[in-house]
Amino acid sequence: MDFNQPATENPADRQRVLGKSTPRIDGPLKTTGTAPYAYERHDVAEGQLVGYPLGSAIAKGRIVSMDTSEAEAAPGVQAVIRTTDMDVLGKFQMNVVPLFGGPEILHYHQAIALVVADSFEEARAATALIRVEYDEDETDGFDLAARREAALEQEGEIEQEVGDFETAFAEAAVTLDETYTTPAESHAMMEPHATIALWEGEGNLSVWTSNQMVAWNVQGLCDVFGLNKENVHVDSPFIGGGFGVKLFVRADAVLAALGSRETGRPVKVALPRPMIANNTTHRAETIQRIRIGANEDGTITAIGHDGMSETQPGGRGENCTAQTPVFYAGPNRLIVNRLVDMYLPEANAMRAPGEASGLMALEIAMDEMAEKLGMDPVEFRAINDTQVDPGDPEKAFSERHFVECLRQGAERFGWADRNQEPGSRREGMWLIGHGMAGGYRGAPSTTSAARVRLQPDGTAIVETDMTDIGTGSYTIIAQTAAEMLGLGVDKVEVRLGDSSFPVSAGSGGQWGASSSTAGTYAACVKLREEIARRLGNDDASALEFADGKVTTGDRTVPLTEIASDGEIVAEDTINFGDFREKFILATFAAHFVEVAVHVGTGETRVRRMLAVCDAGRILNPLSARSQVIGGMVMGIGAALMEELAVDTGRGFFANHDLAGYEVPVHADIHEQEVVFLDTEDATSTPLKAKGVGELGLCGIAAAVANAHYNATGVRIRDYPLTLDKVL
Ligand code: MOS
Structure with a gap:
């Protein structure tokens, strides 16, 4: 199906199953420990061996020699693979390093x-x-701050240049020029990277793995081993979190495959937790200079964002300026990105790559600017809203209700009652503060296919290589098919993550929910057309599907009767047309936070959080809320504790396990509230939905930081806001 124009009214609009809070259909499997995660798939291949990887003990240099004789002679050892001997080095197009x-x-x-x-x-x-x-190289390539001055000498990549920024900034009535830093972060998902691989014959490779993008994984393995797609089978039905670190094929899968090729037996490899932070990818450290100029009335006249991010040579780093070209209005703009080549582990995508870090800086800057102007920060944002791309006014947002998010949030949170004088509200030993911030995240959707099989017993099976990284894909896909076929969710079985199924968009970039449900919709439309044909009606849209039956004219036939001669199968792909290029598709949020900071210890407690989200139609309010509150938890981590500590002498992340890399735990989370505007974005997909999985993280850390400032009167521009920085 080609999605070539805005969606009109269609069967998914009925919202009998879609749009209703529906508990995850895979929940019982997970809570009973029976969901098959990669490392536990003892059943898939007999005689599994276990592989344990070794990582380099230096950050930059060469291996002079590797003696594996003792290891080879050790008890139980079947093979030792030395990557120095391998023929597969350097063939990893999806990874930078x-x-x-x-x-x-x-x-x-x-x-x-x-x-x-x-x-x-x-x-x-x-x-x-x-x-x-x-043989270890001498390099200063481990310390972004030390390389900053040199990097500033070089020309950055201009992302947006509109009007005359320098003049407008110099002439502005009120200005801000501040620099903010965000640290490297680790995905810290619960399930480590893990794979069971089985190499059979001349080159048939099966992997049971934990990966967000099944088709990319197939391609990655084909590239590495020179195989054809028909000879590679990837299965990834359950994933214990990914956050971007499982987008591409990684060392666990390739090593397991190498081990199996060598031994002729299935081999399983999980990356040990202490190896993950340095072996895999991380969110890059950034240094961001933000300049804003405004008139006395608060209208922004000039906005400049100079983002700097570390990367391995050839990488993309963290595009922390991603939101700034379009989030706020302003006629003079200069947005520049600088990449600084370093030799830390590979910087790559982590949840909301770009905006998550960028908004941590921009949204403190907006708070500081509002204070300079003597304006309410909600009002300051509202008056600088834009409905078009400030650099290309022909290009409009498909829909943008950011101001509505701000207004509803302020109302619901009781923003008017906040104390405007920083550091002056106290309850016993606690300083109380309130803060807010805006959130922005792009909302792409991409080609996605699915197959729907109506069974003789009247149930339906959906098959697609889409993944569920804990997001709820199983459930929203079941809801989509149930809606389209007039079934209950319990009559739909969803099978995901298998490369023998039609290729979906996969889980990444907040595109999974919108794309995979659109692909399922397309397959269901095709199935409805086939059913119409069998009923002698050329117009499938005249058919009414409800309660396991289909009605055409005055005839009502149970689906069991339609499929009584055998299952009916329909497969289709949703392709998104060019018409969408005239629009910016994005999601918006307004975050409001209350914190308490202890006057003696500097400990910060986030007492209350509210997010009002503008993300199109909400397919399942329950799982969408879970996505957003999960993002908000991650935002508390980003604001207050998460930081990969760089050993700038040796070039590695020193706190490379979950004991040293701190993330929020249950006791850190108090009241969280999420409100969805629940609109319809007809430009997005036939279901008029957009993703929310990354939006929840965007802006929240700055809201916490702004509340922290309101509580303490101490402005910290250096994340995370640890105790040492406030006392
Ligand atoms: Mo996302 S960082 O594309 O999983």
């Missing part, structure tokens, strides 16, 4: 060997017996 080191090492914990043994313990013990001699 080769997954394996040897002879050259590009970052700490870059994988250099795998020991395959009968048991996990034997593999791990033997790995410790591998002797590696390195």
Whole structure:
């Protein structure tokens, strides 16, 4: 199906099942421990061996020698794979840095060997017996702050230049020029990277893995091993979190496949938790200079954002200026990005890449600017709203209700009652503060296919290689098919994550929900057309599907009768047409936060949070809310505790496990409220829906920081806002 014009009224608009809060259909499997996660798939292949990886002990240099003889002789060891011997180095188009080191090492914990043994313990013990001699390079390439001055000498990449920023900024009545920093962050998902691989014959490879993008994973494995797609099978039905670190094929999958090729047996590999932060990817550290100029009345006349991010050479770093070209109005604009080549592990996508970091800076700057203007920060944002791209006024937002988010949020939160004098509201030993911020995240949708199979018993099966990274994909896809076919959700079985199924958009970039349900919709439309044909009616739209029956004219036929001769199968792909290029598709939020900061210890408690979200039609308010509150929790982490600490001498992340890398826990989370405007964005998809999975994280950390300032009167521009920075 080609989506070539805004959606008109269609069967998904009935909202009998869609739009209703529906508990996850995969919930019982997860809560009973029976959902099959990659490392636990003992049933898929007999005689599994266990692989344990070894990572480089230096960040930059070369391997001089690697002695594996002792490891090879150790008990239970079946094979030792040295990546220095491999023929697959450097062939990883989806990653910036080769997954394996040897002879050259590009970052700490870059994988250099795998020991395959009968048991996990034997593999791990033997790995410790591998002797590696390195030749370590001298480099200053581990410290972004130290490289900043030199980087500023170089020309940045101009993302947006409109009017004359420098003059307008110099002439503005009120100005702000501040620099903000955000640290490197780790995805810290619960389930580590894990794969069971089985190599059969001349080159048939099956992997049971944990990956957000099944088709990309197939492609990645084909590239690495020179295989054809028909010979690679990837299965990833359940994923214990990803946040972007599982977008591409990673070392676990390739090492497991190498181990299986070598031993002729299935091999499973999980990246040990202490290896994940340095072996895989992270969100890049940024330094962001923001300049805003405004008239006395608060109208922005000039806006400048100079973003700087670390990256491995050739990478994209963190595009922290992503939102600034279009979030607020202003006739003079200069938005520049600088990438600083460094030799830390690979910087790559983490939930809301770009906006998550960018808004941490921009939305403090907006708060500071409002204070300089003597304006309410809600009002300051509202008067600088724009309905078009300030750099290209022909281009409008498909819909943008940001001001409505701000107004509803202020009303519901009781914003008018807040104390406007920072550092002056106290309850016992606690300073109380309120803060707010805006949120913005792009809302793309991409090609996505699905197959729907109406069964003789009147139930339906949906098959697509879409993944569920804990987001609720199973449920919204079931709701979509149920809506389209007039069934209850319990009559729809959803099968995901298998590369033998039609290729979906996968889970990334907040595009999964909108795209995969649109693909399911397209397949269901085709199935309805086939059913119409069988009923002798050429016009499928005249058919009414309800309660397991289909009605045409005065005839009502149970679906069991339609499919009584055998299942009816329909498959289709949704393709998004060019007409959408005239629009910006995006989601918006207004975040409001109350914090308490202890006057003695500096401890910050986030007492109350409210997000009002503008994200098109909400397909399942329950799972959408879960996505947003999850993002808000991550935002508390970003504001108050998350930071990969760089050892700037040796070039690695020192706190590379969940003991040292702190994330919020249950006790850190108090009241969270989410409101959806629940509009219809007909430009987005036939279901008029957009994603919410990344929106919840966008802006929230700045709202916490602004509340912290309101509580303490101390402005911190350096995330995270740890105790040492306030006391
Ligand atoms: Mo997302 S960072 O594309 O999983």
